[in-house]
Amino acid sequence: MTTLVPATLVVRTEDGAVLRAFRWALARDLKLALRSKAELAVQLLFYVIVATLFPLAIAPERPLLAALGPGVVWVAALLASLLSLPRLFATDAADGTLEQIAHSPWPLPALVSGKMMAHWLTTGLPMALLAPILSVQYAIDGVAVWVLAGALLVGTPVLSMLGGIGAALTLGARGGGSLLALLVLPLCVPVLIFGAGAVDAVRAGLSVAPHFALLCAGLLIAIVGAPFAAAAAVRIALD
Amino acid sequence: MTAFFDMGGYGWFVWSAYGMTALVVVAELISLGNRRRRGIAEARRAEPDIPATTRSALDPAGSA
Amino acid sequence: MPSTWYRYASPATFYAFAGHWARLFALAAALLCIAGLYVGLLVAPTDAQQGEAYRIIFIHVPAAWMSMFIYLVMAFWSALALGFNTRLSAMMAQALTPTGALMTFIALWTGAFWGRPTWGTYWAWDARMTSELILLFLYFGVMALRNAIDDPRRADRACSVLTLVGAVNVPIIYFSVQWWNTLHQGSTISMTTAPKMAAIMLTGMLLMTLAAWAYTIAVTLVRVRAIIVERERGATWLSQLPELRRMRA
Numbered sequence: 001m002t003t004l005v006p007a008t009l010v011v012r013t014e015d016g017a018v019l020r021a022f023r024w025a026l027a028r029d030l031k032l033a034l035r036s037k038a039e040l041a042v043q044l045l046f047y048v049i050v051a052t053l054f055p056l057a058i059a060p061e062r063p064l065l066a067a068l069g070p071g072v073v074w075v076a077a078l079l080a081s082l083l084s085l086p087r088l089f090a091t092d093a094a095d096g097t098l099e100q101i102a103h104s105p106w107p108l109p110a111l112v113s114g115k116m117m118a119h120w121l122t123t124g125l126p127m128a129l130l131a132p133i134l135s136v137q138y139a140i141d142g143v144a145v146w147v148l149a150g151a152l153l154v155g156t157p158v159l160s161m162l163g164g165i166g167a168a169l170t171l172g173a174r175g176g177g178s179l180l181a182l183l184v185l186p187l188c189v190p191v192l193i194f195g196a197g198a199v200d201a202v203r204a205g206l207s208v209a210p211h212f213a214l215l216c217a218g219l220l221i222a223i224v225g226a227p228f229a230a231a232a233a234v235r236i237a238l239d
Numbered sequence: 240m241t242a243f244f245d246m247g248g249y250g251w252f253v254w255s256a257y258g259m260t261a262l263v264v265v266a267e268l269i270s271l272g273n274r275r276r277r278g279i280a281e282a283r284r285a286e287p288d289i290p291a292t293t294r295s296a297l298d299p300a301g302s303a
Numbered sequence: 304m305p306s307t308w309y310r311y312a313s314p315a316t317f318y319a320f321a322g323h324w325a326r327l328f329a330l331a332a333a334l335l336c337i338a339g340l341y342v343g344l345l346v347a348p349t350d351a352q353q354g355e356a357y358r359i360i361f362i363h364v365p366a367a368w369m370s371m372f373i374y375l376v377m378a379f380w381s382a383l384a385l386g387f388n389t390r391l392s393a394m395m396a397q398a399l400t401p402t403g404a405l406m407t408f409i410a411l412w413t414g415a416f417w418g419r420p421t422w423g424t425y426w427a428w429d430a431r432m433t434s435e436l437i438l439l440f441l442y443f444g445v446m447a448l449r450n451a452i453d454d455p456r457r458a459d460r461a462c463s464v465l466t467l468v469g470a471v472n473v474p475i476i477y478f479s480v481q482w483w484n485t486l487h488q489g490s491t492i493s494m495t496t497a498p499k500m501a502a503i504m505l506t507g508m509l510l511m512t513l514a515a516w517a518y519t520i521a522v523t524l525v526r527v528r529a530i531i532v533e534r535e536r537g538a539t540w541l542s543q544l545p546e547l548r549r550m551r552a
Binding site: 243246247248249252253255256257259260263264267268271274275278279281282283285 | 344345349354355356358359362363366401402405408409412413416417419420518522525526528529532533536537541542546547
């Protein structure tokens with residue numbers, strides 16, 4: 001049962017506090033994000049536009065596009081995720097809400113993972129769902145389309161979580177989005193390799209099980225580690 | 240001597256590698272020296288009143 | 304025992320300690336480097352397959368090893384800084400970063416110039432070189448983050464978290480890049496397989512590796528002293544230093 005107790009007096013985490021904190025943060029961030037649907041649409045548009053630029057810059061030859069396709073879609077998804085990451089913590093930090101959240105008796109890692117989940121639901125998930133449409137541009141067809149969408153589904157949460165760590169670290173630092181990109185992109189390389197590699201594998205007739213196994217392993221490691229790293233970074237930023 | 244510089248025809252590659260290494264090492268040492276000197280100069284500027292000695296008329300021997 | 308360790312956690316004590324050892328390691332580095340270059344460039348014979356071009360490995364291999372080892376040491380100091388909240392541990396990590404980036408750059412540059420005569424291309428997207436390039440980006444990231452945060456203590460903690468997150472990721476990145484490379488590399492060439500080494504070549508490489516170690520330690524100790532002077536401004540012991548009180552009436 002929750003009672004209004006000053007944060008300084010509460011040192012023990014109540015039963016169910018983790019789940020309640022997660023649900024609260026998730027609901028709040030989703031509500032806030034859905035208030036500005038235009039902003040979400042712009043992010044998705046960026047994803048589509050970037051993916052459209054490559055054939056224009058190279059050549060619209062089918063075999064070339066088919067070879068490039070999975071990689072381009074993945075890179076576009078990565079860059080579009082990065083676009084929306086700063087607002088994960090920045091808007092809350094600006095009006096003091098983040099400080100209130102950090103001082104609450106609820107565990108900060110749980111609250112942070114709720115925010116990351118909300119971020120994924122509003123960026124990663126739509127991008128994974130849009131992938132079949134982009135596949136048409138790149139002559140990816142058949143099972144490969146579903147493999148691409150599935151890989152994005154498993155990989156984009158990892159991007160959201162690694163990005164969340166980066167967003168917390170760069171809170172209030174100069175350099176903004178580019179610094180965030182510099183910090184986060186090298187860490188996302190394994191997801192990129194296995195995510196795009198899965199599509200190549202299925203088109204070569206090989207099994208995608210190892211790729212998805214590794215992507216899932218990455219997801220599990222991120223779920224276990226990223227909220228704590230991000231929570232530590234938030235506390236550092238708020239000091 | 241020329242054989243040393245020629246490196247069996249691979250002179251360009253070997254000396255580009257060794258040369259760049261020498262260049263960046265020297266650059267690091269120079270920049271480190273500058274950094275140290277700048278830090279000391281700024282620290283001195285921040286504390287201008289500390290005398291090198293505490294000798295004075297009342298205490299000719301000084302206690303520094 | 305704990306009291307001895309904590310004594311050196313004080314910037315004041317460490318400053319003198321570092322100065323003394325920096326000089327010794329600098330001397331060692333110079334001697335080892337001269338010996339290593341003598342063996343590597345003058346004594347070691349020409350390689351049967353790669354000709355004189357193989358002599359680049361006397362720089363490339365030590366630099367590559369140091370680039371990875373320095374990152375591990377940075378991660379160690381970062382863990383200490385977060386765990387014990389000591390300023391000096393964070394300053395050590397701060398001092399190591401530029402040298403680590405430098406070693407990584409040297410490894411990449413010399414690797415490219417070794418690759419061109421040996422395998423025909425400056426850059427071949429092989430696993431080791433690609434991982435090395437990503438490591439360079441990780442170093443730059445830590446340096447950029449420190450630069451971007453004004454408060455030094457906040458920057459200490461943020462960079463420590465970033466270094467540790469990177470340290471956990473480095474094996475994952477290396478594994479994934481290696482896996483990616485085995486799929487896409489047509490031949491089984493690895494740009495970093497050294498030629499079969501005669502004992503004298505190994506001696507040269509060992510000497511250069513030790514030289515790189517000693518150089519890194521010397522440079523890091525000198526840099527941490529400069530950082531201490533920058534960050535401990537206002538401390539009495541600092542204003543009493545001979546360097547600061549010289550040339551004053």
